[in-house]
Structures are given as structure tokens and as C-alpha cells.
Amino acid sequence: MTLQQILESVKAGSMAVADAERILKQESYDDMEYAKLDISRKERTGFAEVIYCSGKSDEHLLKIFERLYREDGEVFGTRASREQYELIRKQFPQTQYDPVSRIIKIEKQDKKRSGKVAVCCAGTADIPVAEEAAQTAEYFGTNVERIYDVGVCGVHRLFSKLDLIQSANCIVAVAGMEGALASVIGGLVSRPIIAVPTSVGYGASFHGLSALLTMINSCANGIAVVNIDNGYGAGYMATQINRIATDQ
Amino acid sequence: MTLQQILESVKAGSMAVADAERILKQESYDDMEYAKLDISRKERTGFAEVIYCSGKSDEHLLKIFERLYREDGEVFGTRASREQYELIRKQFPQTQYDPVSRIIKIEKQDKKRSGKVAVCCAGTADIPVAEEAAQTAEYFGTNVERIYDVGVCGVHRLFSKLDLIQSANCIVAVAGMEGALASVIGGLVSRPIIAVPTSVGYGASFHGLSALLTMINSCANGIAVVNIDNGYGAGYMATQINRIATDQ
Amino acid sequence: MTLQQILESVKAGSMAVADAERILKQESYDDMEYAKLDISRKERTGFAEVIYCSGKSDEHLLKIFERLYREDGEVFGTRASREQYELIRKQFPQTQYDPVSRIIKIEKQDKKRSGKVAVCCAGTADIPVAEEAAQTAEYFGTNVERIYDVGVCGVHRLFSKLDLIQSANCIVAVAGMEGALASVIGGLVSRPIIAVPTSVGYGASFHGLSALLTMINSCANGIAVVNIDNGYGAGYMATQINRIATDQ
């Protein structure tokens, strides 16, 4: 409903003033005292709210999990510890947990996936972040091609998978240390690349800053960067682009 | 032609060894001694090579300009000074120059634009970067909606344009100083956002670092970031996404 | 008018739907194509919009100046160059310019000032920033006590002015180099301090970063910090606090 429609309804008497007030005040969230769950987010952005589990108290985590499950019949959480999984499993035995990506979820069984996103990573140590991206995209309905351990110090490994990469609607490039993977892919594809620097490395990698700067300064085009280790954000944006490609 | 097809042709004698060698060595660039123009880039990525004019010597700039014009019948250059424009205009009188975006170009006249990208910026000082993004996208065939001076310190200006923003296939959000524009838009749209930090600001803005960090750390999703002041890169990636939306 | 009142008026037919739509869409700014002047800002925040002159084109500066003068009968601009002053003076001969603070303004003559704010600075090189703070506060109706060159390396100079400082409703402490002035004042007064780091210094002062860190880490309480060289921001906030003290 547009603003004009609401006002016409009020004028016509078909909508009460109080109802119009509530709609216009955008009170479309669930006030849980300590949190304000953004339950209208799916309507606005096409993505339901998820849970960033790290640092949440047991009590808060459980209540938010319950509330989101009640709303959507499925829940998706990132950065979950095994302890948090044990906690939630007691109440929701159907919960799944992947210790590599640290994703915890209850997922509806009849979901379909469409399109394709390629998730590449430079080394085996980058796999946890790559998996967070891949599983996020899958949860939100995207087919994912995983192409791991194709870092530029053995660039023939990347070239042998080039067909797979070029056939995706969007590429997620995950790399730590010097983070050069995104630049090399960038010159070889026509689709956009979401680059994810990781905190993999030591010394002057400064916990991912080096890879972040490499990716931001890429001489190749069609590359944009998300936060260090932010696999979720990359999977989310790759899904947005894939949805455009699949007319969603 | 796939590798297998090339090899079969060689075997069958329908392709000379020297020709196959040249193709497989990927010598698909124009070696100009000081530069190696990547004239196969359009084929690989869908975008012709452009010129980053800043810092190029007059002689090199002119030769590269000529070479690209000969290749494509049009040329696009960024970060051009007025002096460089005067230089090129002598030889190519049809050249256009925009002192705000500092873009120099010869553009074919029969080009069509499709789809839509929204380019938003926070303050008037961000307009040069926003225009670089907008004109890049237009050059590569994208319709652009400009929504300028909608920074978050007067957030009602942004809300009054929300319909326009939500109808785009991709949003470019340009901001300096604290760079909060991308986060606010991020929670309100379903399409991906390319965030461009600018060097606008003073003091602790550290020439765009503050805005870059803000955008990289955004609590909203669907946001990825390009380099400080990199309007070109944002316009390029927005075009990639718009092309997906328009089935190109 | 509250939202409820607007809706009741629409329902009662005393307000047209189009009028209500305009009000609720908050289109309370002046769309000048390149800029969206926030002419409702005074109503929302108590302060009219001002002009940050640095980097504005002559044409834009002049048009914004005119528009704000038409709105309020007075205009206030910061970081103005002498060239910008000469430009504006041609059209508005009553314009005043102060080369130290680089403030340009047309000010109504019958304005009153109330309350008191103390503006302190550590060295003579900090005076331009201190004056920007002082004149901002004065423009917005605050009496200002200037206490300059009272840096901590000759702390007796500060102590001899302590009575003046303690009698203000708010203190602005301006300092570059090591920026210790705010901490020393902080332990001696009961009123809040707005600390302004300046870019005065050399070497490891890193253009004000050192002073900024000193002030942010102060062991004294009642101190909050604005951007490096941001005299305007300090004068603005000091005025907010002074207005509270004088019941505005």
C-alpha cells in the first residue's frame, strides 16, 4: 500500500486512524525488551533476519531462535559455537550444525535452488569462510559451485577450473595472506566478483588487513569487497545478484 | 573454440601448428613497446579497455587513445585533466570532456541504454565521484537515476526518494566523511549496493579511510565496497549487475 | 502536528490527501538539482543550515548563499577563502569575513546573546580553530570568554584564569601537538568540556591524530571530542549546552 492509498482509505473511513498510525509509524518489529526483531525485513529486502550468534548470552540466543522459528519455520545462525549448538539442540532436536562454517540452522525441506554462484578460495585455511558464503547462498536458494585451494602461487589449478567459474552468475573470491586471487579472476570473467579477505596469514597480514587492501586496490574491475572473514555477507550479496539473473 | 577443438584441427591438418601456437599462447594483445593493450578484454569480460589518464605522458596517452579508437570506434578515459583534453581534442575534435567527473570520451551515437541503476551521494562534494560512476554506467549501456545530496544528517531527503532507489537493479552509494549512507539504504532495499567511499572530509577522515571502514563494517547486508573515489569501478560493477537483470 | 492529528484532519476532510502526503513524505527541503537544502533543519534541531565553503564551486556557493539568505535573512559559512569572500561581496556587500577563523557571514543586527561558554586554546597556532568555535557560538547566540595560549607547559597561565573557566556553562578546549589541555581542565571544573584536537604540530603529531588520541583517552571525565580542527562542531555543541543552561 502506498502512502496515498492509506490516506485515501482513512478519508473514506475504510481504515481506522489508529491502524493507519501504526502502519505509518513502521512499528513492524517485535519488541523483545532487549532486542527489536526486524520481522518486516523479509518484506523490505527479500531476506529474513538471521542470527549472529557470537557473543550472545544463552538466554537471548534461545529466545531469538524461538521467535524467528515461530515467524518463518526455519532459522539460520552464523558464528555459532558447539556449546551454543548443544544448547539449542535440546529444544530443537532438528537443528543442524556444521563445525567448519560454524553455521547452525533449521531449514525447511522443500526449498528449491536456482541459478549458480561460484565460491572460490585460495587455500585450505580459507575454507571456513568460503563455506559460510556457500551455505548462506544455498540457504537463500542459490546453487553453489565450490572451487577451493586455487591460490595464485599455483595458478594452473585456477585455470583448469575456468569454465566452471565463467558459467556462474556471480563469483565469490575468498583469500587471506596477500589476497591476489580476486584480481586474477577479475580479468577473466564478465560477471561480478564479491571479494572476501580472510584473517588467514601471520606477521604483516595484520589479521586480514593486507588481503583487504589488495582486494580494494585491485587493478581488475568488477570486484567489490566485504569485511574480513564476512562469508555471510558475500553469500548474501551473491544471492541478490543470482536472484536478478533468475528473475526473482 | 575449445582446446579440444583446436587440437583436433591441428591433428586434422585444418589448422597450422603456428596458428594454434599463437592462439594457445594467448597473444591477444597489442604490444606497443611501453604498453600491452588488452584488446581481447572485451571478449573475455564484456567491457572494452578504458584509459586511466592520470600520470600518463602526453605521447603515451595520445597513442593509446588512437589505438583504442581504431579498435572500437569509441574511447573512454577517466581522471583526465583539462590539459589532456586540449591535447586530444587537437587530433580528435569530436572528443567530449566533463570537468566535474573528469571523464573524456568519444562515444558512438547509436548506443542504447537499458535497465536502471541508482547513483546516490551524501553531499555535494561527493558529486564528482558520483558522476564518474553514473557516466561510466551510461557509457556501458545502463540507464542511471541520479539522487544526490541525500546524506544521513537530513535523512528525510533520502526517504522522499526511496521509491526511485528501490526500483533500480543496483544502487551505487557514494559518501565521504563518516560514510553512513550505504548502511541506511542497505536496510531498505532488496537489490545489491556498491558502496564508494570518497576522500571528502578533513581531520580524522584520513582521506577516505574513515568512510571505507564504515562501509566495510556495515551492519546492513547486500553491501560491497570499492576503492576510495573509485566511481569508475562502481559504475562498471553496477553495469555488470544491470546486464544480468536485462539478460545481457 | 502529530501524525494522529494529521490523520484525523484527513478523515475529517479538513486536510487534503495531497497535503497530508507532502507533509508525511517530509519533502521539507529545497531541491536545487545539485543540492537539497535542508530548510527544515532549524525546526528540527534549532540551528539553521550553514555552508561548508571549502571545495564548493563559485556557482554553487553563490546560489546556496543566496538561497539561505532568502530563507533566514542571515548566512554563516565556514572554511571560506578570501577569493570566495571577494566573490560573495560583489553581490552581498554587507558580508563580513574574518581571515583568522575563515568565517564568512551576514548576521542580523538585533541578535542577543545569553549564557557563557569558555573557549580555551593551548598555543597561538591553535587560535584559528578556537576562533571558529568562538564565532560559531556567538553567531548562534552565546556569550564567549576567550582564554588563549594557556598550554600545559606553562600551567600557571591556565590556573590564573581558572575562575573564568569555572564560571562557564560549557568549556571548549582546543589543542594540537600532545593535546593535554583538556585533561588538566577536566579535573578542575564541573561543567562539560568539548575537546577539539588541532592539526598543529609536526612529525609524530600526524596532523592531529596524536592530539585526538590524547583527548579520547583522557583520564579526566566530562570530556568528549570532535573532529580534528572542527571548531564549528565544538561551537555548535557548546551552544546546545548553553541553551539548556539558559532555558532555550
Add this chain to the structure above:
Amino acid sequence: MTLQQILESVKAGSMAVADAERILKQESYDDMEYAKLDISRKERTGFAEVIYCSGKSDEHLLKIFERLYREDGEVFGTRASREQYELIRKQFPQTQYDPVSRIIKIEKQDKKRSGKVAVCCAGTADIPVAEEAAQTAEYFGTNVERIYDVGVCGVHRLFSKLDLIQSANCIVAVAGMEGALASVIGGLVSRPIIAVPTSVGYGASFHGLSALLTMINSCANGIAVVNIDNGYGAGYMATQINRIATDQ
């Protein structure tokens, strides 16, 4: 007593030289060998000394706690661990401890609160810092309105609480990650904002540096910033401003 009055008293013989010497030497602290408790601070600044518990040895903490309790009949400590609470509770069973804010205190029962300060925070992970600010303000006599989980990625949550925020004498805005909350509020209120960056975030948030830079560079006015996670400092300064509003 002014200096002149003291000297006249000495001249008149109504004050002994030794007494005058002690007063003028400002020996108004309690020398505990390892610490010099600033027991005259309340007189100078209006706020009694509090204890920053983190890193204090058990012995020192207990002795300082005792000394301050003897002085004022109440004590306020920040950043206290549960172990420190257990230690103190043995001697002072009336001690209260809040594990969220990590505040430990003995508070007089007949204290009144006046005025109002709004404490806003962006996400649930920022609540510990927000609570430190809120409880500090309450301890020093301020009424506090808590408005939590109103981050800008779901900005309608903030707008639905705008009336509450606008009615406060001072706003404390607490946010980690990109820290954009303060800027958005800044354009909507007439009262000063104390911005508190938090260390919430990961990757390029650099333990709060990103949020700090965002807040320092805010394009909105009326915002000043305290140290990362410094809820106490924000609550203190908000109280100073609230006292001005309530004529204290």
C-alpha cells in the same frame, strides 16, 4: 574562600600560617602510599571519585573501596569482575553487582533522580556499554530512558522511538561495527549527543576504531565522542548536561 580572603585572614591573625599553607598547597587528598585518593574531587567537579576495578589487586581494591565508603557512604565501581564482587561482598554484604554492565556499587537509598537522558544502542551486543552509561547516569541522579537495538540497518525501529529521544536533555548513542547511529540521530534532535563507539564487530572494525572514526567524522552536528566502550564517561557527561537542564 578566595585567595584574597585567606591572605587577609593570615594578616589579621585569624588563620594560622600553617593552616593557610595546607590549604594553599591543596593537600586535599588522602595519601594511601600506593594511591592518592582525590577526596576533594566532589567539591571541585560535583562528582565523587569512583573505582576503575579492572587490573587492581585485591588488596588495593578493597582498601580503596573501604576508604571511599567511609568518605561518602556509597561507592561506585566499573569494569568489576565477578571475582572482585565476591571479594567485596564478604566485607560489604550490601554490595550490588550487575554482570551485564559489570558495575559494582553500594548506593544510598534515599537518592532522587531528575531530568532525563536517553541511552540508545545499535545492537544487542552493545548493551553492556549502554548499561554502563545508563547506570552511571542513574547513580549520579539522572532519569534514563533506554532505547536499545535501534541500529540503522532497520531504521524504522529508531523512528518509532523518536518522540522519546527528542524529549531527553541529552542523548547517549552507543554503537559498534560501522557506528552510524549517532549521525542519523544527529540530524533529528536539538539536544547534544554523546557518541560511544564500542568494540563490537570483527575484521576491519579493528576493535572499535572503525566506529570511532565514523562518529568523529559525522556529517551531523551536535555530536562529540568518548573512548571506545567508555560507557562510564558518556553517562558522566550526560549527567553534567542533565544537571544544567535541571538547574543543579
Add this chain to the structure above:
Amino acid sequence: MTLQQILESVKAGSMAVADAERILKQESYDDMEYAKLDISRKERTGFAEVIYCSGKSDEHLLKIFERLYREDGEVFGTRASREQYELIRKQFPQTQYDPVSRIIKIEKQDKKRSGKVAVCCAGTADIPVAEEAAQTAEYFGTNVERIYDVGVCGVHRLFSKLDLIQSANCIVAVAGMEGALASVIGGLVSRPIIAVPTSVGYGASFHGLSALLTMINSCANGIAVVNIDNGYGAGYMATQINRIATDQ
């Protein structure tokens, strides 16, 4: 085989198209699902792949160890913990582990060493990094002269060993804190120096950044720098240079 030779063989029928395709696609790695072991690396670079053990899961470490042992009959791993050693030893009892350098290896017994590299370090705390460099060089066939604890604050210790240093084909200079060792050696020798900053130090050493900057800015020539604590990289490059000297 050159590309031309391959093509001629295909043409002549002496090589199958499928074989040529495999060679040209450079599928010269072992795809282990989670990792792509670069088993052709030795052919390309002269050095077999090694294992960076830190952060690898037990399962992955063991499988990669097995695979490399099968390939080469020897394995070399860096940054191995004692726990990882215990794990591997169960399956490969001949494995050796050095807790100082944290190197784990199975080494063939009949290997010869040639040439000479000098590994110098500034303090005893730098020895773990120096040993990683020394043992790496030895594993790859280089004689190593160890010259430890010769930091510049007692520069006579260095001078007494100058003959040894000057007789090496390459010098590895390992130092933390202020990292001045490389500069002093640099002015005294004719052979190249690989400088390794270490994370030894505290305070403003910033985990090796200070030493890294010192070495990168050296006023002496013939010095190039590897990552902080990267003994392996230094031993590798020193071996490359030593191999040149010994005509390998």
C-alpha cells in the same frame, strides 16, 4: 616439452588429443577435494611442496602428509605443534620434530649439501625463526653457518664473525625489536641479504612491524625483506641463490 613440440606431436599422431589436452590444461595437481596438491611444483620451481601445519585439521594434515610422502619419499612441514607431531608419529615413526623451529619432517638419508649460507640473528629470542630458516635451507641441500646472538648493541660480537659471514653465498639476517642487524651487515658484504623481521619485542615493536620497517628502509643496499617470522621463506630464497652459486 614446448608448446610447439606438443602440437607437432599431435599433428604427427604421436600424441593423442586427450593427452595433449591434459598436459595443456595443466592438470598437474592432485585434487583431494578439500585441497589441490601442487605435485608439479618441483618441476616448475625446483622445490617440492611443503606443509604449513598451523591451523590444519588433524585429518587434513595427515592425508596431505601421506600424499606428499608417497610422491617424494620425504616431507617437510613448518609451524607444527607437538600435538601434530604425536599424531603423525603414530603412522610415520621415522618422523623428526624440532620444538625450537617447530619443523616436522621425514628426510631421505642420502641427501648432499653444497655451497654455504650464513644465518645470523640478533638475540636468543630470534633463534626459533633463525632455525626455521637454517633447517629449511639444509633440507633443500644447502650448508648453513649459524651465527646467533650478534645484535648491534654489542656490535663487536658481529665483527668477530665477519669472515664467516663474508664467505657465504647469501646471508639471512634475523632480528626483532629495532631490526638494525641487516643494515650493519649490509655495508660489509658483497653477497645478497635476506632480512627476516621477527615479532620479538614489546610495546612499540607492534609484533614485528617496527623491525619490518627498519629493514625495508635500510640505508644499506643488497637487502630484501620477507614477512615477519618467515624463516621458511628466507631459507627458501637463500637456497635459490646458493643453488645459482653452486651451478644447480
Add this chain to the structure above:
Amino acid sequence: MTLQQILESVKAGSMAVADAERILKQESYDDMEYAKLDISRKERTGFAEVIYCSGKSDEHLLKIFERLYREDGEVFGTRASREQYELIRKQFPQTQYDPVSRIIKIEKQDKKRSGKVAVCCAGTADIPVAEEAAQTAEYFGTNVERIYDVGVCGVHRLFSKLDLIQSANCIVAVAGMEGALASVIGGLVSRPIIAVPTSVGYGASFHGLSALLTMINSCANGIAVVNIDNGYGAGYMATQINRIATDQ
């Protein structure tokens, strides 16, 4: 006069209350409106106030110069431009200017020097800073031994001057780039070293930051550091130490 003596004098009537008040309020500076000249500094610290000329307006510079000349019969200014020298020379023809150190001064003719300080620098580009240190020490009465261009990349140059260095009461070590000079000297002398990083260098020297970190992290002892390019501060402190040695 001690506080007790002043009070006794007041009591005895031998000092007027107003005089005592003035003394105790420490109004021992000259209030020039824009500056508060600290004319009691010499009494407190043993050093008269000097002028940091850089950035001062012509009018202020001249007035402060006059005032200090009137006070002491000599004046010392640092970081003076040739234009400032021309300005002052018109009024004070006896003024001396050194374009290398950029020191401007009028110096009494009968001054004696005592003791000895050694000023060493690493390269010829460091000489301006070294001269600022040397001439400052000389102005304040210290004999100076200049030992220039003795950087560590040709360390024999330093060793050949070791006797001279060891005979000084204090050593000033000036170096840019990697700044290793102080560490090498540190292990060879028994007297304290004031280290001065300079902004000489390029690239990762970051305008002196590299040298500053090197010196702060020195593995040698007896070294303390002043600001980048702060020759004046080093000459000042070296004079303090030399005065101790010569019983001043």
C-alpha cells in the same frame, strides 16, 4: 621565597596582601592578548622562552621577537623562513640567520660555553636537523662536537670517531630512513643518547615513523627519543645533561 615565607611576610605586614596574591596567582607571564609570554620560564626551567616561527603571522612574530629581546637582550627562533628573517632584519639588523638549520637569532656576545655534547648524524640529508640540535645546544652554553655522515651502512666511519663520541657528556644521534645509528652507538658508550628520528627517506619511511619506531625499540640501553625532526628538543635536553656534568 617559599609559600611559608610569603605567608609569614603577610602576617608580619612586610608584604601587602595584593603583592602576595599576585605572586601566588603565578601571574608571571606577559599577557599580549593573542599570546601569554612565559617570561618566568627561565627561572623555573633554566631556559628562556624561544620562538617556534613556523606558521606565525608577521605581526605576531615581530611583536613576540621584540618582547623577548626586551626581556633578555637576546632571542632564539627555530623553523624560520628566509622571508621571516628579512622581516625581522629590518627592525633588528643584528639578527643572524642560518638557512640550513633555519635558526634565527640575536645572541649576546660574551656568552661562554662549557662541557661537551656530540651531535652525530647518519647522512648528509639529516644535517639540517643535526644543526638545529647543535646550534640550540651552543646557544644555551654547550660546546658541540659535530660528527656527520656516519650512518651504519659504512660503519667504519663511525668507529673512526668513537673516541670523540665517548668523550662527550651526552650524545645526540640524528637519523632518518631506518634510524639504526642510535642502537649502534648505544652499545659503545656510557653516556646517555638523545635519539632524533628525521623525516628523511621515502616510501615506507612514512615521513619518519620508521626511524622513530626503530629508535624507540632499540635493543641498546641509554637511549630516549624526541619527536621526528625535533633537533631543538634534542639540543635542549642535551644541554640539561651537560649542565649537570658541568655543575650548573
Add this chain to the structure above:
Amino acid sequence: MTLQQILESVKAGSMAVADAERILKQESYDDMEYAKLDISRKERTGFAEVIYCSGKSDEHLLKIFERLYREDGEVFGTRASREQYELIRKQFPQTQYDPVSRIIKIEKQDKKRSGKVAVCCAGTADIPVAEEAAQTAEYFGTNVERIYDVGVCGVHRLFSKLDLIQSANCIVAVAGMEGALASVIGGLVSRPIIAVPTSVGYGASFHGLSALLTMINSCANGIAVVNIDNGYGAGYMATQINRIATDQ
């Protein structure tokens, strides 16, 4: 013996060539394989070698301890853990350990102290660093005046101790957080100040970087800075200056 004297002795036959060679090669250290103990340091610098215990293996620590004890009859170690103390005490029961400064030592009983150094610190959390400085100076023969908890947020505490501070030959000023203590003392004394930034603080103190920058940028003169938390270095240099004052 000078070089000339050694050569004359060789010529005259009164010194063997081998002996001269050993002297001139400066082999004046004890080569312990893993370490080169600098046993001639005392002769060169006036200070015996000490042990930086942190990070040393038990075996190395014990052997170095033994060796230095054999050389001098006393040993001084810094940054020692309680575990290291327990280890050493088994073999040297007379060892003393102070858990605050973390200094471990065997000290001769008949040592005298002379002169005076003042060690000031800002807060109680700075005491461990201050004690490292104080006990270092005492071990090397200096009388120490401790003046603790005199931070600038209650500056009257500092002023009440000014006589004590002014009577010292050198002042050590220890402070974390914003580190303003050194600047305030700097304007009040004639003797040199060694400033020690500490890692005390949180948030934007960046583990002592803020205090370091404050001290390096001090507007007061006569201040030089050592590394963050480097109490030992400050005590060492203060001793050097005190020895000059006491004609050692």
C-alpha cells in the same frame, strides 16, 4: 689501552701477536653456543649485562643466570614470571623476586647509592612499570624518590609534591591512557625527564600508542621517551644522568 699503545707493544715485543689479535678482534664475550654473553659491556658502558627473562627457555635462563652470577657476583633480571623465580630459587636460594615489578635479582649487600632520581606515575595501574624503573635505578646505585598516583586529572596532587620532584637530578614520568603527566612536569623543572608510556588503558589507547604519541609530541621541552612499558630503560638512562650529577 689505545690502538697505538697496542701496536707499540707488539713492535716492542712486549705483547704477543696472538694477544693483540684477540684484543683487537674484540672477542670480549662469552660464546655459549646459543648466546654470546657480552661480558665486556660493563667496561664499555658502565652497566653489567642484565637478563630479559620473558620468553627464555628454562635451560637458557638458568645457564645465563649462572654465568652472569659467576662474572659479577650479582644478577638482575626483568619481566620474570613467578615460575621462573621458582626455578632459579632452587639453585640460588638467595634470589629475590618482586611480583609487582617482576624483577628477579641477587644483589650484593654492600652497595651504596648516591644522588637522586624521582620516579612519578599517573595512576596506580602504572606502578608495575614505575617500580621496574625505580628498582633498576636503585640496583645501579641511585637513590629513588617514588611519587605515585599524581595524574593530571587531579593536578593538585602533583603540585603538592613539586619540591621533591624539583630536587631530583632526573625525573622519570610514567603514564598510560593519555600520558599527559610528562608535559605538565616538563614546564616546572630544570632537569631532564625520561617519559615512559604504559600500556594501561583501553579502547583507543591502542596498548600504549596514545601515551607514546602524547609524550613524543609534548609542547614542553626536556622530555625524551622510551618504549611502552620500558621501565628498565628509563631507570637505566636516569642512572646515567644521575651518575653525571654525582661525578661517576
Add this chain to the structure above:
Amino acid sequence: MTLQQILESVKAGSMAVADAERILKQESYDDMEYAKLDISRKERTGFAEVIYCSGKSDEHLLKIFERLYREDGEVFGTRASREQYELIRKQFPQTQYDPVSRIIKIEKQDKKRSGKVAVCCAGTADIPVAEEAAQTAEYFGTNVERIYDVGVCGVHRLFSKLDLIQSANCIVAVAGMEGALASVIGGLVSRPIIAVPTSVGYGASFHGLSALLTMINSCANGIAVVNIDNGYGAGYMATQINRIATDQ
């Protein structure tokens, strides 16, 4: 001559004490008052001293140029301006100047070159630094293969030149922006790589810091890094390695 031989000669009377003293004091430099020319450098390191022209005064530059020409009959200077060239040409008409590399030199005509070094650069803007490296290596007797504009965003350009690169004794890899060139080459060659980050780029390239971090963190081995824009240092070290290969 070894130390033992000198001493034996003194003992035997065949060398005067004064001569031995001079040799042992290493007074092997030319003391020009303001500079100490290191004329024994060639003997020690195999490379004659060169001139870093930037920032040198005309007088000093000319005198040093003369002195080195007198010593060697040829001179090599880096970072020379055209003005400096004009100055020197007046006195030495045979001087050559290259405005791209900014190298100024007089070179002997009969010099031979041996071996081969490959100098690669990523973009045309990196050519000045690449030329400084190439011409330095040539001056010191090395054959150079130039391979320019082979950045990773069009990686086929690099592959087409791989044979040339692999045939060199050492590779210099010059790149700005994200600096990924070195890593890609690193996995393809067996010879060592000297990586040179350049200041080419904008925004978050931070004047070469991004490229420096990329290269230091390279996942490929056999790469060591020199300072930003330090073409000279890379050419120098490449020559050292090439000399080893050619048995010099």
C-alpha cells in the same frame, strides 16, 4: 691483508705503527666536512658509491659528483631532477640523463655486461621504477630483459612472456596498486624474485603500502621485498645474484 699479517708486519718492522693504525682505524673514507665519502665501499661490497640526488644542495651535489668521478672515472646518480642535470652538465658535458628513470650518469664506454635479469612491471605507470631497476643493473654489468605492462588483470600477457622470464638468473617484479604480480610469477619460476612495490595507485593504496603488504604476504615463495619505489635497490640486489650466476 688479515689482522694477523698487519700485526706481524708491525712486529717485523716492515710496517710503521702509524700506517697500521690508519688501516686498522678503517679511515678508508674521504672526509669532505659535510660528507664522508665511502671510497672503500667498492672493495668491501663490489659496488662503488652512488649518489641519491634528491634533496641535495647544488653545491654538495656537484662536489660529491666531482669526487666520485675522480675516484672511478664514472658516476651514477638516482632521483635527479632536470635542474640538477643542467647544473652538472655545465661542468661535465658528457653526462647523460634519462627523464623517465631520473638517472643521471657518466659511464665508461668499454663496460661489458653478462648474465641476465628480467625486469617485469604491472602497468605503464610503474615504468619509471622499473627503469631505475633496469638501468641500475645495466650500469653494474648485467644484461636486462624488460617485460612491461603484464599486470595480473590481463594475465595472458604475462604468460606469453614466461619463457623470457624463466631464463633469467633473477626476476625484478615491479607493481603498484594491489601488487599481485610477484605472487603469480613466484609460482612459475625457480629463480629468486625481488619485488618492488610502487606508489602508483590512489585511495586505499596509501602511497604503496597496499602493494608492500601484498608482496610481503605472498603465498608464493622465493620473493623478497625492497622499499616502495626503490628500483635502485632491486637492480642492485639483482646484480648481486646475477654476479653469483656468472661467477663474479
